[in-house]
Amino acid sequence: MNLLDLIIPPAFAAADGINSDPSGLSQLILPGLLLLVMYVLLIRPQQKRAKDHKALLAALKKGDEVVTNGGVVAKVMSVDESFATLEIADGVVIKAQKQGINQKLPKGSVKI
Incomplete structure (x- = not known):
């Protein structure tokens, strides 16, 4: 066939x-x-x-502990329209876009 x-x-x-x-x-x-x-x-x-x-980005406030898209663990120092100031170590402060924040951590996760 x-x-x-x-x-x-x-x-x-x-x-x-x-x-x-x-x-x-x-x-x-x-x-x-x-x-x-x-x-x-x-x-x-x-x-x-x-x-x-x-x-998550709308609810972001001072004192929150976050992880950025790059894996940096930080504490939020201040938040404005499109940027957040993050403390990643004692006296080390960076400014990052809010869109770069990936997740919020529970309180006490960051030991600075």
Whole structure:
């Protein structure tokens, strides 16, 4: 038996209109399901993380202990619109963008 014997008869049957959906709805179901799965698995979790990060930055205040994207552990000294002043050691103060702050640590985590 040849592989073409399995492929060609169904192709001719589809060309004749046998077993074909005249509305084309079945052709839209698979791409629609694919878009739904992409939204649920990729887009929605990313939106949730972005919302949580924005809330973290909005609630940032003096005395909070944070970790930056670079892994620097620091205590927040002051916060303005887009920058935060961070103390990373005794007498060592840096100014970093608020977007660079990755997470907030529990009180007492930083020993400065």
